[in-house]
Amino acid sequence: MQLILDNIRKSFDDKSVLKGIDFTFEKGKIYGLLGRNGAGKTSLFNCLSGETRMDSGGAFLRRDEVSLPLREEEIGYVFSLPILPEFLTGYEFVKFYMDINRDKIQPGKTIGDYFDIIRFEEEDRHRLIKGYSHGMKNKIQMLCFIITRPPLILLDEPLTSFDVVVALEIKKLLREMKQDHIIIFSTHILQLAADLCDELVVLNNGVLQEIPADILHSPEFEERIIALLKDGGEHD
Numbered sequence: 001m002q003l004i005l006d007n008i009r010k011s012f013d014d015k016s017v018l019k020g021i022d023f024t025f026e027k028g029k030i031y032g033l034l035g036r037n038g039a040g041k042t043s044l045f046n047c048l049s050g051e052t053r054m055d056s057g058g059a060f061l062r063r064d065e066v067s068l069p070l071r072e073e074e075i076g077y078v079f080s081l082p083i084l085p086e087f088l089t090g091y092e093f094v095k096f097y098m099d100i101n102r103d104k105i106q107p108g109k110t111i112g113d114y115f116d117i118i119r120f121e122e123e124d125r126h127r128l129i130k131g132y133s134h135g136m137k138n139k140i141q142m143l144c145f146i147i148t149r150p151p152l153i154l155l156d157e158p159l160t161s162f163d164v165v166v167a168l169e170i171k172k173l174l175r176e177m178k179q180d181h182i183i184i185f186s187t188h189i190l191q192l193a194a195d196l197c198d199e200l201v202v203l204n205n206g207v208l209q210e211i212p213a214d215i216l217h218s219p220e221f222e223e224r225i226i227a228l229l230k231d232g233g234e235h236d
């Protein structure tokens with residue numbers, strides 16, 4: 001399975017942010033998406049998920065030689081600022097989410113099993129989401145894609161809100177899941193990108209470019225990436 005991005009363009013007013021994104025992502029890999037502040041990482045994710053309309057171009061999933069336009073239900077999107085119904089408890093929300101996705105649940109998995117996967121304390125499950133920390137909300141968002149297992153998983157800067165223990169668990173989980181999914185992960189933490197990702201891509205000047213494997217594994221990795229990022233791109 002491949003995700004094919006074909007000449008995606010997006011401008012806000014007269015500011016051109018995505019200037020023709022062409023890239024092919026493969027199943028079985030975790031991709032780190034790097035780029036300076038304002039480079040357009042979130043805009044690209046929003047265009048893929050349908051949150052924002054792209055001006056032109058397209059995104060396609062290719063399976064068995066057949067490419068079809070990417071559909072909303074094929075994407076699990078974890079926002080950097082989680083959007084959840086704050087008036088529900090975590091348990092109520094996850095139960096509701098499981099109910100509406102009954103056909104996608106792995107056989108025999110209970111709501112308790114799912115909470116256990118993300119190491120969510122028993123007592124927290126029945127508290128209102130409103131009172132959850134940022135990291136707890138992110139965990140609940142992650143649970144959504146763990147339940148539905150969509151082919152494409154987009155993660156916008158999520159691991160930064162997790163404590164080291166949870167971050168390690170989530171990293172393990174992503175590594176397990178990558179066999180069956182395309183995972184794209186935006187981050188500013190170079191060490192995390194180097195540690196977790198199989199490939200790195202940089203969004204610079206509105207286009208995506210792959211970072212050669214020799215940079216990823218070189219001892220001057222950080223310096224070389226920073227030089228690449230300084231080369232172009234916007235910043236706040």
Ligand SMILES: Nc1ncnc2c1ncn2[C@@H]1O[C@H](COP(=O)(O)OP(=O)(O)OP(=O)(O)O)[C@@H](O)[C@H]1O
Pocket residue numbers: 012013017035036037038039040041042043044234
């Ligand atoms: N809805 C919008 N309306 C107007 N401008 C927008 C909108 N969304 C994004 N932009 C602009 O597009 C550019 C890219 O923003 P985006 O949030 O995609 O960058 P980013 O790479 O995710 O940045 P960061 O690393 O700081 O989160 C910025 O100049 C931003 O101001």
